[in-house]
Amino acid sequence: MLPYPLLSASLVIMWLALNGFTLGHLILGCIVAVFASWGMASLRPAKPRLKKWYLLPKLVGIVLYDIVRSNIAVASIILGGHKRKFKSGFITVPLDVESPMALAVLAVVVTSTPGTAWLEYNSLNRTVLIHVLDLVDEAEWQTLIKGRYEALLMEIFE
Template sequence: MLPYPLLSASLVIMWLALNGFTPGHFILGCIVSVFASWGMAALRPVKPRLPKWYLLPKLVGIVLYDILRSNLAVASILLTGGRRKHKSGFITVPIELENPTALAVLAVVITSTPGTAWLEYNSLSKTVLIHVLDLVDEAEWQALIKTRYEALLMEIFK
């Protein structure tokens, strides 16, 4: 009945945290979590293999540092207003990742970093379209994503 019991339990807890604990909300949260669990099972996600799971803390540290640094940069852009010209734009980054889980993690990392957003993945040309708030050098952004994130994700998910 519950193919993903941890997902179901987490959804019920989140439902109750957002709506308050009442018997009605508990029952409704349970119903929602059962349907969500069934929906997840219908997608048939592959179980990720993490042969080098011990590199995950390194990735988390890098991402947290980059999020902090990007928050400061975006705040600086917003606070200085029009004093300095900022050019936002779209860049295409060629990537070698093929693992769907690694691609999903890369999408989360790029989108969670303020000032950048993952827009599209083209599986035929193996490229990612990204929007950057303060685009100074496209090659620098491509190198940053490839060396800082993609290389580590390829090592973790090999």
């Protein structure tokens, strides 16, 4: 009946948020969600497994804090006069996570934080190419990404 319960629940919530909470829209939204999850099931995507879902709020908190911090950092770089004091560059980070879901979340986190952009993942030697706007020390960024995000993601997804 419901192959993807999380997807169906978020579809119903989205339907109600867009149309207002009434009984009619609740029924209509449930019908739409059920049919949509059947359509999703026929596509057979790999089912993500959330091992420790209770760590997700911690991840969201860390990411929100980092986004605020790097927003300020990037804004001060942009506004910081004409002379270029910062040096940007590419770094390669070896990754241990394997699950596609965790990689996708890591890519979203890295890219939506201003100052770092996820360029491409090399699945052969499992490294990722990241461009950093204010590159001071390559090893520092590697330990930041591995220690701050990757360890938590591996706990959640693997």
